[in-house]
Amino acid sequence: MGGISEGFSEAVGQTPLIRLRALSELTGCDILGKAEFMNPGGSVKDRAALGILQEAEASGELRPGGTVVEGTAGNTGIGLAHLCNARGYRCLIVIPETQSAEKIGLLRSLGAEVRTVPAVPYSDPANYVRLSGRIAAEIPGAVWANQFDNLANRRAHFGSTGPEIWEQCEGTLDAWVAATGTGGTYAGVALFLKERRKDVRCVLADPHGSALYSWATGGDLSAEGRSITEGIGNSRVTANLVDAPIDDAVRIDDREALRTIYELLWREGLFMGGSVGINVAAAVETARRLGPGHRIVTVLCDSGDRYRSSLYDRDWLQGRGLRQPEPDAPVLF
Ligand code: PMP
Numbered sequence: 416m417g418g419i420s421e422g423f424s425e426a427v428g429q430t431p432l433i434r435l436r437a438l439s440e441l442t443g444c445d446i447l448g449k450a451e452f453m454n455p456g457g458s459v460k461d462r463a464a465l466g467i468l469q470e471a472e473a474s475g476e477l478r479p480g481g482t483v484v485e486g487t488a489g490n491t492g493i494g495l496a497h498l499c500n501a502r503g504y505r506c507l508i509v510i511p512e513t514q515s516a517e518k519i520g521l522l523r524s525l526g527a528e529v530r531t532v533p534a535v536p537y538s539d540p541a542n543y544v545r546l547s548g549r550i551a552a553e554i555p556g557a558v559w560a561n562q563f564d565n566l567a568n569r570r571a572h573f574g575s576t577g578p579e580i581w582e583q584c585e586g587t588l589d590a591w592v593a594a595t596g597t598g599g600t601y602a603g604v605a606l607f608l609k610e611r612r613k614d615v616r617c618v619l620a621d622p623h624g625s626a627l628y629s630w631a632t633g634g635d636l637s638a639e640g641r642s643i644t645e646g647i648g649n650s651r652v653t654a655n656l657v658d659a660p661i662d663d664a665v666r667i668d669d670r671e672a673l674r675t676i677y678e679l680l681w682r683e684g685l686f687m688g689g690s691v692g693i694n695v696a697a698a699v700e701t702a703r704r705l706g707p708g709h710r711i712v713t714v715l716c717d718s719g720d721r722y723r724s725s726l727y728d729r730d731w732l733q734g735r736g737l738r739q740p741e742p743d744a745p746v747l748f
Contacts, residue, residue, distance in 0.1 A: 466571025572603025
């Protein structure tokens, strides 16, 4: 690391691996978070966005002045919007209207053309991902990023996030824990780590309302409940996830995820988004299952700044039957 980065694209990656001190002390394990919120576009999805664009450029599918179209919960769109500006493309984003106002507003500020659509299941042709594919097919010279099923996504993590974690840990780690949206981060890193060391335990974290926990533990895709977290969970197994190694799975509820991000803020000074709550709580559960003395790595996907009007707003939480955690309340862990 160090030296001069050639523009936005070269500034993606090489993020710190942060020891979460309080949780490490509590569990007797080394719990480490890959600080993906420090990417130039503010999330783990900068890596996937860059990998997808680079492969589309290399194949000749994406040409100067072309358009990049994507259906996204926000962060991939933000990464793509930055990269399209930096590399000379138009960017069109389809996003469910349920995603945070901060992310939708930011996409517009970055100059992307944003179409908000009702949040409907993947089985519905009006689903944001399926709609984005149809829009891309109708625009001459447009490329559909297709992050869920385009393996360029996980290749980006296999080629960067995985090797960085391995090097930062100097090959000493016991478990990799992450929630999945597209599955790109989880699968890319899991495949890389398993190639280096077969016994690195790969643990899929999942929120309620997603079918992946039941799929990973019992083989059937069934979901129960719902979650206020954004960008993670799925009702189907994407191409990026389909053959990823999974040794264990952990399901985390919103109360625990919420408590976790507030604990990270108060104890570690880290202001994090909701998926980080699922990841870190699942890392703590993995530490419990493994016992003291293990090193567990997870992802700090994006910053709390993207959720100030939701996860960090007392009234918003109350409207969803959740109480804002208070600093002097008993510690959950
Ligand atoms: N957390 C957040 C906040 C995200 O936006 C995403 C991407 N949808 C993820 C986690 C999951 O990443 P991936 O798509 O690589 O599974």
